[in-house]
Amino acid sequence: MTIATDQQLHALPVASRPRRTWVQKANAILFLVVFLFACLMINGSQFVLLLPLKLVPFRRARKLYYEGIRYTKGAFGALLVLSSQWFAPTEFVISFETEGQGKFTPEELETLVERDKSGKVVSLNLPQKTVLIANHQIYADWWYAWSLTYLMGTHKDVFIVLKNSLKWVPIVGWGMQFYNFIFLARSWASDRLHLSKSLSWLARRAKKEDSPLTFILYPEGTLVSKDTRPVSKKFADKLGIPDMTHTLLPRSTGLQYSLRSLAPRVPNLQLLDITMAYPGIPYLGYGQDYYTLRSIFCDRVPPPAVHMHIRKFDVNREIPIGNVLASNPNVLPNGSAKSTVEVDIPETERDAFELWLRDLWREKDKLMGRFLDTGYLSAAAESGTSTASLVVPVRLKHSYEVLDAFCFFVPAVVGWAWSKLRA
Numbered sequence: 001m002t003i004a005t006d007q008q009l010h011a012l013p014v015a016s017r018p019r020r021t022w023v024q025k026a027n028a029i030l031f032l033v034v035f036l037f038a039c040l041m042i043n044g045s046q047f048v049l050l051l052p053l054k055l056v057p058f059r060r061a062r063k064l065y066y067e068g069i070r071y072t073k074g075a076f077g078a079l080l081v082l083s084s085q086w087f088a089p090t091e092f093v094i095s096f097e098t099e100g101q102g103k104f105t106p107e108e109l110e111t112l113v114e115r116d117k118s119g120k121v122v123s124l125n126l127p128q129k130t131v132l133i134a135n136h137q138i139y140a141d142w143w144y145a146w147s148l149t150y151l152m153g154t155h156k157d158v159f160i161v162l163k164n165s166l167k168w169v170p171i172v173g174w175g176m177q178f179y180n181f182i183f184l185a186r187s188w189a190s191d192r193l194h195l196s197k198s199l200s201w202l203a204r205r206a207k208k209e210d211s212p213l214t215f216i217l218y219p220e221g222t223l224v225s226k227d228t229r230p231v232s233k234k235f236a237d238k239l240g241i242p243d244m245t246h247t248l249l250p251r252s253t254g255l256q257y258s259l260r261s262l263a264p265r266v267p268n269l270q271l272l273d274i275t276m277a278y279p280g281i282p283y284l285g286y287g288q289d290y291y292t293l294r295s296i297f298c299d300r301v302p303p304p305a306v307h308m309h310i311r312k313f314d315v316n317r318e319i320p321i322g323n324v325l326a327s328n329p330n331v332l333p334n335g336s337a338k339s340t341v342e343v344d345i346p347e348t349e350r351d352a353f354e355l356w357l358r359d360l361w362r363e364k365d366k367l368m369g370r371f372l373d374t375g376y377l378s379a380a381a382e383s384g385t386s387t388a389s390l391v392v393p394v395r396l397k398h399s400y401e402v403l404d405a406f407c408f409f410v411p412a413v414v415g416w417a418w419s420k421l422r423a
Contacts, residue, residue, distance in 0.1 A: 009301045011280035013289045020299060028298035031087045035297075036171075038079045041407045042072050043171050046178045070156040070211075072407055073179050077155030078396060079405040081147050085395040088302035092148065094124075095309045095381035095389040101318070101360075102273060102311025109387045121392045124151045127270035127312065128212040131259060134274040135247045135364055136218040137287035140296055141276060144306050145216055147394055148274075154212040159202055161195070161217060161254070188253065195254070196261045203265035213266065217258060219250035219357065225286050241358075245284075246368035250361045252354040256345065259321045271319060273311040275364045277371040278303040306394075309367055309377040311360075320356050322349030 009017055020028075046069065053065040084090055096104045096112070104112065114123045134145060142160065149155040160176075164183040167173050176183075182198045184191040199215070206213040222228050228248055236243035243249060263269050280303070281290050296302045313319050322345055367377050376382035380389040396402065 010290065010303060014292055014295045015289070017295075017299075017301075024299045027087060027300045028294075031083070031297050034086070035079070035083060038406050039076075039171050039175065042075050042079075043175045043178075045407045046072055046175060050178075069178055069180075072175070073158065074156035075404050075407045076175065076179075077146055077150050077158065078401050080143055081150050081394060081396055082402060082405045083297060084143075084147065084302070088296045088300060090302045090394050091305050092144075092151075092392045092394060093305045093307045093376070093381055093389070094392065095307075095376075095378040097309065097311040097378075098380065098388050102313050104312060104388070112387075113390060121151070121390060122397050123153055124148075126152045126272065126310075127268075128152075128154055129206060129266050129268065130154075130214050130270045130272050131255075131262065131315070132214055132216045132272045132274065133219055133255065134216075134276050135361075135368070136220045136223050137276065137278065137281070138223065138291045139288065139293055140291060141218070142216065143293075144276070144308075144394075145274070148308065149214050151392065152214070154214040157206070157212040157214055159213070159215045192257060195257060199258055199261035200265060203262045207265055207267070213262075215258065215262065217255055219252065219255050219361075220248040221251055221254075222248070223286075223288055224248055225288055244361060244365045246372075247361055247365050250357050252350070252357045255357065256321060256350065256353045259315055259319065260324050260345070263315045263321060264324050269315040271313040271315050273313065273360060273364075275309040275367045275377055277307040277368060277377055279305060279307075279375065283372050305391075307371060307377050307381070309381070320349070320352040322346065322353065 050065055050068040050072070053061045053068065056062075096109060098104060098109070112125050113121055114125065116122050132145060132149075134141060146155060146158055149158055159179070159181060161182045161184055162176065164185045167177060167183045180198075180202070182195060184195065202213060202215070205211070224247060232248040233243045235249050239249075259269075259271070278287060278291060281287050291303060315321065371377050374382055378389065380386040383389070384391070396405075
C-alpha cells in the first residue's frame with residue numbers, strides 16, 4: 001500500500017488518512033496552547049483594561065473604549081493570520097472579475113494591489129465599507145475571509161452573524177460580544193428586528209467615525225454536506241427550478257434586509273462577492289470531509305492554496321434591493337432614521353432580489369465547475385500573468401505584528417489613555 005505524502009493528504013478524506021503522527025500531535029498541542037493563550041490575552045484585555053473605560057461617564061473614555069475594542073478585534077484578525085503562518089501554511093490565489101456584472105475596470109485593477117520594494121503584496125485597495133458574501137464549503141471559510149480583510153486593512157472592523165448559542169462560549173464567545181457581533185436565534189420572526197437594529201447602529205457608527213465596515217454573511221446559511229444537499233434540492237423543487245450542483249441555493253431574505261439596513265446609512269456601500277474553492281475536493285465531494293479546523297491547524301494539513309474569485313457591486317446602483325425609503329417611512333433621504341423598524345418588503349421587490357441573487361449563485365456554481373476541471377476559478381488566475389490575478393502567502397506583513405496577535409500593546413495604550421484622562 002502506498003503511503004500518502006504530506007502533499008497528498010489534503011486530497012484524502014480526513015477519515016481515510018493515516019493515523020496521526022507524534023509530530024502532528026505535538027503540533028496540535030502547540031497550536032492549542034498558542035491560540036488559547038492569545039485568546040486569553042485578548043479577552044483579558046477587554047475585561048480588565050477596556051471594560052472599566054466603558055463605565056467612565058465621559059465621552060472621551062467611551063471613545064477610547066471603542067478604539068481599544070477595535071484594536072483587540074484587529075489583534076484577533078492578526079492571530080488568525082499568524083495561526084496559518086505558523087501552523088497551517090497556505091496562500092491565497094486571488095482573481096478579479098473583468099467582464100460582465102461585478103467587474104473591476106482596468107483603472108481599478110491598476111491601483112488594486114500595493115507591493116513593497118521587494119515585490120511582496122502588502123495590501124489590497126478594495127472598498128473599505130462592504131458587505132462580503134461567499135459560498136460556504138468548510139468551517140474555515142470565515143477564518144480565511146477574515147484573513148483576507150487583513151490584506152484589505154479592515155480586519156479591525158469585521159462584523160459577523162452567528163448562532164445565539166455561541167454568545168456564551170467561554171473566552172471566544174465573550175470576546176465576540178465585545179466585538180458587537182450579531183447573534184441570531186435562527187427564527188426570522190424574532191431575528192428580523194434585532195438584525196435591522198444592529199446593522200443600523202453599525203452603519204451609523206461607521207458613518208459618524210468614518211471607519212471601515214466589513215459585514216460577512218453566507219447566504220447559503222450552512223455548509224454543503226450530505227445533510228444539506230437534499231434540503232437544497234427540496235427547496236429547488238418547491239420553487240420549480242433546477243438545484244445547484246456545487247453550491248446550495250442561497251436564501252435571500254437575510255441578505256436583502258441587511259443591505260436595506262446598511263445602504264441608506266453608508267454612502268457608496270459595496271458588496272464583495274467571493275467564490276471560494278479548495279484543492280483536493282472531488283466532483284460532488286463535500287469540503288468538510290477533507291478540511292476541518294482540526295485537520296487544518298492541529299494535524300497541519302491545510303489547503304495548499306485558497307482560491308478566491310472576487311466580484312464588486314455598488315449596492316445602491318447595481319443591486320435590486322428595492323425602494324428602501326418607500327418601505328420604511330422612518331428612514332430619511334439623508335440616511336438617518338428615527339427608527340430601524342422596516343415594514344414588510346413588497347413581494348415584487350423580494351422576487352427581483354431573489355432572482356438576482358440566484359443568478360449570481362448560478363454563475364458561482366459554474367466557476368466551481370471550472371475549478372474542478374482546471375484547478376483555477378478564472379482564466380486570469382490560470383495564466384498567472386494578468387493584473388487581474390495574484391498569489392499572496394497568508395502571513396503577517398511585519399514581524400512586530402506577532403505582538404499585536406497577543407494584544408501586547410493594550411496595557412501601554414490604556415496607560416497612556418488613563419494619563420490623558422487624568423490630565
